[in-house]
Amino acid sequence: MFLPPLLTYYGLLSLSNRVVRSFAIAGLLGPILSGFIMTGVTEGGPGISRLLRRIRLWRVGFGWYLFALIGLPAVMVFATIIQPGTFASLDxxxxxxxxxxxxxxxSMAIIGGPLFEEPGWTGFAQPRLQRMYGPLVGGLLLGGLWALWHLPGFLIPSEDVRDIPPRGTVLDFVVFALALTGLRLIIIWVVNNTRNSVFMAILLHASWNTFYAASLIRLFPTPTVLGSYSNLTIAAWTLALVLIAVTRGRMGCPAEADTLSEETDTPPR
Structure with missing residues (x-):
């Protein structure tokens, strides 16, 4: 779905802006459609019902909302202000x-991707990779796949520092990919501790995107923030490494958990 817009950008195909946008929207819907289709193929109707329950599972401990809406942005701010000269630019x-x-x-939760991404990444892929490889290795693999899914957007370069994330060089993608891999481990930790709630994955993903795009780059209008994603890479991996150490790599996943068949009717934590 991303190939026609790329070919159009490089002059190898001639498509109108409307058609290009249609392909981009179709690509954005890929994870959620794939998640539901593959769940239906592998688990049938009961699997679809379980996935829908996980998407609607919002009744979790209040502390998880505080972490998603305040704790994660706080880590993002900390990782930003430790960079030289950044704090002085605070507005x-x-x-x-x-x-x-x-x-x-x-808007960011819907148009920005989380609602259309997490039913596929968290709803379908996470429990399977986690069961096959464990939460840490499975999370690293899923984070890498998630980053690669964003790669087409980086094949259209931009030197405008207002573009988010920055996408002018190969290094920009590497930094972005590392950030997403760390963020995916954080999401996995939250999901494992909230009875596999896809809703919480959507909320955490939206909090990351929104605070970065609507707040962080405005609070710190400096090239080290506007022209780089490195502060968020530091934020993601600082928190991810702490979680890996504290959970000994289990990321909140019980040693014998069968995440494919686990129901969501246990009391919230």
Missing amino acids: VSAHPITFTYLNAFV
């Missing part, structure tokens, strides 16, 4: 008001 007045931020959050 608190640039932070959007509450309503504007909430509007951006909803």
Whole structure:
């Protein structure tokens, strides 16, 4: 789905902007469609029902909401201000008001990808990779696949520092891929601790995207933030490494858990 827009950009195909956007939207829907289709193929109707329950599973411990909406952004800020010269650029007045931020959050959750991505990545792929390779190795593999799925967007370069994420060089993609792999491990940890809630994966993913795009680059309008994703790579891996150490690589996954058949009617944690 991403190939026609790429060919159009490089002059090998002639498509209107409307058609190009249609292909881009179809590509965005790939993970959710694949997740439901493959769940139906491998588990039938009961599997689809379980996946839908996991997407609707919002009744989890309040602390997980605090982590997703406040804790993760706090780590992102910390990883940003430790970079030389960044704190001096802080512009608190640039932070959007509450309503504007909430509007951006909803838009980012839907248009920005989390709602259409996580039913595939978290709903279908995570439990299978986790069962086959364990939560740590499975998470690294899933993070790598997730990053590669974003690769077509980096094949259309841009030198505009307002573009997010920055995508001017191969290094930009490498830094971005590392950040996404670390973030995926964090998402896996949250999901494993919230009864496999896909809803929480969507929320965490949306919090990351929204705080970066609507707040962080406005609060710190410096080239080290606007022109690089390295601060978020530091944020993701600082937290991921702490979680790996604390959980001894289990990332909240019980040693004998069968994540494909686990029901979601146990009390929230």
